[in-house]
Amino acid sequence: MRVVLCGYYGMGNAGDEALLASLLQLLPKQVEPIVLSGDPAQTRDRYGVESCHRKSFPEVFSALRRSQAFIWGGGSLMQDSTSAMNPIYYGGLMRLAQFMGLKTIAWAQGIGPLQRSWVKGFTKSTFQRCTKVSVRDQASAALLNQWQIPFTLAPDPVWAMESTPVEGLWNLPAPRVAVNLRSHKHLTPERIAVFTRALIDFQKATQTCLLLLPFQASQDFALAQSLHEALPEVSHILQIKHPQELKGVFRGVEMTIAMRLHALIMAASEGCRCFGLSYDPKVTQLMSDLEMAGCAIAGLPTDPNELSHLWLELYANGDSLSENQIHSLVDRAFFHQTILEEVLGSADR
Known part of the structure; x- marks a missing residue:
C-alpha cells in the first residue's frame, strides 16, 4: 500500500x-x-x-x-x-x-x-x-x-530511532562536550557574549573537546562558527546530514549543552548529561519531564562565571538518565x- x-x-x-x-x-x-x-x-x-x-x-x-x-x-x-x-x-x-x-x-x-x-x-x-x-x-x-x-x-519517536557510529569521531580528543545553539530573538548579542565567555572558562577548567552541532545550517551555523572562532584549538564543527549518524555522535559525548529539542532527546537517549536552554514550550516540557538541568534563554545568567559554574557542577556531579529510564522512554516511544x-x-x- x-x-x-x-x-x-x-x-x-x-x-x-x-x-x-x-x-x-x-x-x-x-x-x-x-x-x-x-x-x-x-x-x-x-x-x-x-x-x-x-x-x-x-x-x-x-x-x-x-x-x-x-x-x-x-x-x-x-x-x-x-x-x-x-x-x-x-x-x-x-x-x-x-x-x-x-x-x-x-x-x-x-x-x-x-x-x-x-x-x-x-x-x-x-x-x-x-x-x-x-x-x-x-x-x-x-x-x-x-x-x-x-x-x-x-515520548517523541526519536527516542526509538536507531543510531549509527560516526566515522572519525573517536579520533577527536576526549572527553567531549556537544554544544548546539540556534538563532532566536531572546538569544541576543549580549547573551551570546555571556555564553561564549562561559564556554571558554568551562573548557579551560575541564580540558574538553567541544563538538559544535548545527542542526539547521540557516539558523545554527553562524553561531557554531562564532563559537569555533572563539575556541579554535579545542572545538570542531560537525555538520552531519544523516539522522542516525547525528544521534550516534552522542555515543561519544560526556555532556550536551543544547537549545534544540531533538539535540536534547538524542543526547539523553545515548546517556549524556544534558543542560537545556529553552526557547520554546516543547523544550521546557522535556526539561520538566526529565528533571533536566538548564534554564530559559530569556533567563540566561548575565554573569559568565555563574553560567560556567552551572556547567561545571553538572559535568562533575550531574547524572544522566539511568538505563532503566532510557529503556522505558524508548519502549514507550x-x-x-x-x-x-x-x-x-x-x-x-
Whole structure:
C-alpha cells in the first residue's frame, strides 16, 4: 500500500529529518511511502524512498490519488507562532486527504501554540476527522482531552530511532562536550557574549573537546562558527546530514549543552548529561519531564562565571538518565508504531 508522509522534510532541519527517519523505521513493511519534501532528490537519495516536491500541488495531488493513507509525520505542524501559513498548509493537506477518502494519521504531534481563534477551531475539526492520533507531550494530550478526541500519548519517536557510529569521531580528543545553539530573538548579542565567555572558562577548567552541532545550517551555523572562532584549538564543527549518524555522535559525548529539542532527546537517549536552554514550550516540557538541568534563554545568567559554574557542577556531579529510564522512554516511544500498525495493517492494499 502507498502512504503519503507529510512534515517539514527536506528543509535542512536535522530534528525533522530525525522524525522522518524514525517514521520510516517504524512503518509496517508492506507500506510504500511517498515523502513530501522541500528537496525530493535529496530525500530519495538519503532514504531510498519515492518523493515529490511539497509545494507542487500537481505532484502532491497525484501522490494522494495513488495512495490509501496520509500521515502527518511528527513535530509541531499545527501551530501559528511562526506563521499562520503552517496550519493552512498542513491542515489543508490533511483535510484534502480526508475529503479524498484516505485513512489519516496525526502522528507524534506536538500541538500549538495556537494563538488565533480560527486556527484553534480549524485544528480541532481537522484532528476530529483523523483516523488515529498520537501526541508526544502532556500539553497536547490535555488539549485533545479538552476537545474529547481519542489519542495515544508517547515520548517523541526519536527516542526509538536507531543510531549509527560516526566515522572519525573517536579520533577527536576526549572527553567531549556537544554544544548546539540556534538563532532566536531572546538569544541576543549580549547573551551570546555571556555564553561564549562561559564556554571558554568551562573548557579551560575541564580540558574538553567541544563538538559544535548545527542542526539547521540557516539558523545554527553562524553561531557554531562564532563559537569555533572563539575556541579554535579545542572545538570542531560537525555538520552531519544523516539522522542516525547525528544521534550516534552522542555515543561519544560526556555532556550536551543544547537549545534544540531533538539535540536534547538524542543526547539523553545515548546517556549524556544534558543542560537545556529553552526557547520554546516543547523544550521546557522535556526539561520538566526529565528533571533536566538548564534554564530559559530569556533567563540566561548575565554573569559568565555563574553560567560556567552551572556547567561545571553538572559535568562533575550531574547524572544522566539511568538505563532503566532510557529503556522505558524508548519502549514507550514504540507506542507510536502501534497506531501505524492498527491503521495501515488493516487498510486495503
